[in-house]
Amino acid sequence: MTSENSRPQAVRDAAETGIPSALADLGTLVRIPSIAFPGFDPAEVRRSAETVAGLARDLGIFETVDVRQAAIPGTDELGMPAVIATRAARNGRPTILLYAHHDVQPVGDEALWESPPFEPTLRDGRLYGRGAADDKAGIMVHLGALRALKEALGDDFDLGVALFFEGEEEAGSRSFAQFLSDNADALNADVIVVADSGNWDAKTPALTVSLRGNTRFTMRVRTLEHASHSGMFGGAVPDAMMATVTLLATLWDQDGAVAVEGLTERDAPTPEYGEDKLRDEAGLPEGVSPVGRGTILSRLWNKPSITVTGIDAPSVANASNTLSPEISVVVSARIAPGQRAADAYAAIEAHMRAHAPFGARLEFTDQDYGDPFLVDTSGWAVADVRDAFSEAYGVDPVDMGVGGSIPFIADLVREFPGAQILVTGVEDPHGKAHSPNESLHLETFRNALVAEALLLEKLDARTR
Structure with missing residues (x-):
């Protein structure tokens, strides 16, 4: 039996020894094109879920492992398959819920990939492939850490463990809230680890303590009953493209900062982060200026942003030589912590209607909402995960905000109000999640897996 004093080292050794196996299983998952968006084969998402469930069963520590689906509210559809596994706590130990998602983003233009997107490829200390970082690596950090705990302590450890590996996060988590409600008893936990964020850099771990919220919608702009000849009527008749461009330009001021009344900002300090770092991590070339005002990280973490992410118009x-009668755009807004997503959407719609030029008719559809999130950093689980990060990476972690959104965290807070939520991740700033040539930094993966294994050991030694 492992002694109390040697337990952490035994877990660490087991985690490091298990890295090659975890990477091999990650490669298996990356080869499955589990895209949950409409128009892609849902059988691949099912295959991905079954493969992940098989890996969970192989651990031999869970009382139940299932692939389940939940209804999408307001429809007759079921959401994509998710993996759920449970193991009850014993002897007063806490229960931890480990979350990640096994669905991935579409590939985009495959010609921009340097290697096939669903063929895991090693180059220069990184593993390339769609989902290699976001978020199949998160799944393998969870499973690899559990493997290490079992190897070091045996399968009779006392920590309660639940797994929830979602299958539609990239496609909007449409059945997430219903899934939580349907499986609340099985997923109830004292600590929730959401492995779907990033780190400060490739060598420095981070605990995500704030996330911007988001709202997304489609807006149709119509100015004509039908298309007309641009030579015959241009100059007197406003076409929909002219109205759309004019309207969208009112969303930002001359500095590129959001200019919508009613969108709020959060006043909070940010770490040092210079323009050179922004250019390197975002791919911003020399000669193109950053937008907005204030510190760069305040713009990314604590202020709203608005992006036009799609447009239906003549290609x-x-x-x-035609005046377009209507144009549709998709608008995605990020919302500062502290503001409800529904309130932010209402402010943007009011702005659009107030600034619609030439009497253009506006129609708003397909609204989605995700509230921002702020972590309570006073809990014991936060202290434990910071210690685990320091021990695994060899440097102290950074508390950071993230400009992106994880909307379902608001659902977790609502369903499990007593749980401490830890938002971690395996990505580094050069991982290019959602983009061509997505990749995982292998050393970051190793450190993240070791850190989570050490966290599990700490929780298994803790009386609830």
């Missing part, structure tokens, strides 16, 4: 190939 360049189909361009003709």
